[in-house]
Amino acid sequence: MRHLIIGNGPTGLVAAETLRRLQPQADIVLIGDEAEPPYSRMAIPYFLQGGIGVDGTYLRKSPDHYAKRRIQLLQARVSWVDPVKKVIELADGKRERYDKLLIATGSHPVRPDVPGMDLPNVHTCWTLDDARAIAAKAKPGARVLQLGAGFIGCIIMEALAARGAKLTIVEMGDRMVPRMMTEKAGGMIKHWVERKGVSVHVNEAITAIEQQGDALVAKVSRGGTPIVADLVICAAGVRPNIGFLAGSGIEIGRGIRVDNHMQTSVADVYAAGDVVEAIGFHSGQPELNAIQPNAVDQARVAAHNMAGEATVSQGSLAINVLDTLGLISSSFGQWWGAKKEEGGTGVELVDEGNFRYLSLQFQDDVLIGATSLGWTEHVGVLRGLIQTRTRLGAWKDRLLADPTGFMAAYLGSAQKAA
Amino acid sequence: MQKSLHIDASKCTGCLQCEMACSYENYGVFNLAKSRIKVFNFEHEGRKVPYTCTQCAEAWCMNACPVDAIAINAATGAKVVNEAVCVGCKVCTIACPFGTVNYVADTGKVQKCDLCDGHPACAEACPTAAITFVDSDWTGLDKMRAWAGKTDTAARASA
Numbered sequence: 001m002r003h004l005i006i007g008n009g010p011t012g013l014v015a016a017e018t019l020r021r022l023q024p025q026a027d028i029v030l031i032g033d034e035a036e037p038p039y040s041r042m043a044i045p046y047f048l049q050g051g052i053g054v055d056g057t058y059l060r061k062s063p064d065h066y067a068k069r070r071i072q073l074l075q076a077r078v079s080w081v082d083p084v085k086k087v088i089e090l091a092d093g094k095r096e097r098y099d100k101l102l103i104a105t106g107s108h109p110v111r112p113d114v115p116g117m118d119l120p121n122v123h124t125c126w127t128l129d130d131a132r133a134i135a136a137k138a139k140p141g142a143r144v145l146q147l148g149a150g151f152i153g154c155i156i157m158e159a160l161a162a163r164g165a166k167l168t169i170v171e172m173g174d175r176m177v178p179r180m181m182t183e184k185a186g187g188m189i190k191h192w193v194e195r196k197g198v199s200v201h202v203n204e205a206i207t208a209i210e211q212q213g214d215a216l217v218a219k220v221s222r223g224g225t226p227i228v229a230d231l232v233i234c235a236a237g238v239r240p241n242i243g244f245l246a247g248s249g250i251e252i253g254r255g256i257r258v259d260n261h262m263q264t265s266v267a268d269v270y271a272a273g274d275v276v277e278a279i280g281f282h283s284g285q286p287e288l289n290a291i292q293p294n295a296v297d298q299a300r301v302a303a304h305n306m307a308g309e310a311t312v313s314q315g316s317l318a319i320n321v322l323d324t325l326g327l328i329s330s331s332f333g334q335w336w337g338a339k340k341e342e343g344g345t346g347v348e349l350v351d352e353g354n355f356r357y358l359s360l361q362f363q364d365d366v367l368i369g370a371t372s373l374g375w376t377e378h379v380g381v382l383r384g385l386i387q388t389r390t391r392l393g394a395w396k397d398r399l400l401a402d403p404t405g406f407m408a409a410y411l412g413s414a415q416k417a418a
Numbered sequence: 419m420q421k422s423l424h425i426d427a428s429k430c431t432g433c434l435q436c437e438m439a440c441s442y443e444n445y446g447v448f449n450l451a452k453s454r455i456k457v458f459n460f461e462h463e464g465r466k467v468p469y470t471c472t473q474c475a476e477a478w479c480m481n482a483c484p485v486d487a488i489a490i491n492a493a494t495g496a497k498v499v500n501e502a503v504c505v506g507c508k509v510c511t512i513a514c515p516f517g518t519v520n521y522v523a524d525t526g527k528v529q530k531c532d533l534c535d536g537h538p539a540c541a542e543a544c545p546t547a548a549i550t551f552v553d554s555d556w557t558g559l560d561k562m563r564a565w566a567g568k569t570d571t572a573a574r575a576s577a
């Protein structure tokens with residue numbers, strides 16, 4: 001049995017390790033196109049901040065980790081997949097045969113289609129090489145303009161601020177982290193980072209960037225004052241890496257379509273992580289969900305199925321945690337709630353002065369989503385309650401009256417029911 | 419034989435000796451906010467329930483960690499945070515469906531129960547034997563693990 005895994009991020013690596021445990025004799029090849037050992041993009045902000053060296057970003061720390069598990073690392077770029085002949089072709093023309101293929105190629109940052117996005121001092125922050133380039137330029141006092149206040153933008157912001165950069169953020173949405181935070185919570189995060197000296201423009205877009213001498217000048221939509229910067233960082237979202245699959249016959253929507261076994265439309269080809277549109281936990285529809293815990297859960301499901309052990313994913317569930325200059329936020333599942341006519345109710349606890357916020361959203365007596373700000377204790381239980389679809393019974397009304405009691409509600413309902 | 423914390427909530431008086439002992443063992447101070455075991459107060463029922471990590475087989479925290487900072491202690495079976503490697507990204511704190519890994523702002527790292535290298539201070543401090551450290555087979559942890567198994571894929575996904 002020969003397993004090929006394209007992509008050596010957390011998804012590919014966890015799949016390789018799981019396959020090794022299940023099939024001690026199989027050949028396992030893990031393919032990545034960067035000249036680095038497998039590393040974690042999640043760790044890049046901490047590398048940029050200087051808290052860790054490059055080895056601190058590595059997914060596995062022991063140098064002989066891969067050799068010991070007989071996981072062959074191959075540095076190459078895959079140019080196409082032929083699921084009929086069950087081979088892949090590499091950029092150098094070499095071919096590799098597979099019995100089972102896992103596509104875990106992740107995603108790439110998008111650059112908005114505006115003039116000047118290709119200037120030398122305009123960077124995305126996605127790879128270790130990106131981080132090295134930014135670290136060389138984001139010196140104390142440097143004026144940094146960041147496009148996008150989504151999850152990645154926010155997590156980089158912390159590192160840039162720690163480097164002493166003077167930060168301006170432009171976000172097209174009406175608040176910070178609009179795809180992860182409620183209106184109230186996103187507004188509170190904006191207020192918090194502004195108090196820390198970051199300039200935040202929401203409901204605005206950059207329409208062009210020009211080089212003027214040593215500086216970059218960014219034009220702002222609706223005739224706003226142009227923003228002058230030494231460095232522009234583009235964090236305007238990510239898209240699945242699917243270009244090389246054109247013509248392969250593998251069904252693709254916005255990402256690779258997979259069933260709840262993480263199998264694609266083609267036999268013996270699986271996909272997991274950022275690159276897939278997996279079945280959503282609540283919606284039952286294909287969803288893009290580029291987050292770490294989902295990626296590794298999907299990797300394990302895919303690996304079990306590749307090894308012939310039927311295993312089913314319960315569906316992709318968005319869970320996120322973010323630290324914006326010391327204010328910690330998290331969001332879970334369908335945090336925006338459900339319609340009243342579908343049994344939706346919710347509660348929002350707001351303490352703007354102390355930057356504490358908690359929103360719980362229910363459908364009937366089941367928690368379906370949550371958002372928190374300034375909360376670090378026991379937040380994982382919110383995931384547990386959502387994903388087990390625990391019936392809260394009388395606890396629901398107690399939570400509507402006091403949402404802070406979610407841990408007691410879990411102990412009182414979930415554990416009793418189990 | 420591996421041992422586990424066994425919690426019998428009916429014996430808990432809510433004295434918080436466990437929380438004090440945990441904080442002192444790990445940080446050298448008596449600060450309940452730093453304890454990795456928490457006693458929950460059920461006002462409606464007049465009940466106190468101590469609660470901490472069960473060292474579950476699924477190890478959601480360990481699997482979600484992007485930098486390999488959580489590992490199994492081979493002697494105790496505990497999932498242990500290596501503070502030198504933890505970058506403080508907090509992904510484990512939202513991945514753990516039991517809510518027993520928490521971020522500590524002071525240190526910039528996460529913390530969880532590590533069974534004190536096989537001598538849990540909470541169990542030693544508990545005056546009523548509500549918390550004991552016993553052979554794993556006796557703890558009735560299966561109930562909680564069954565719940566953990568429902569959280570995502572089949573439990574064997576951790577094989």
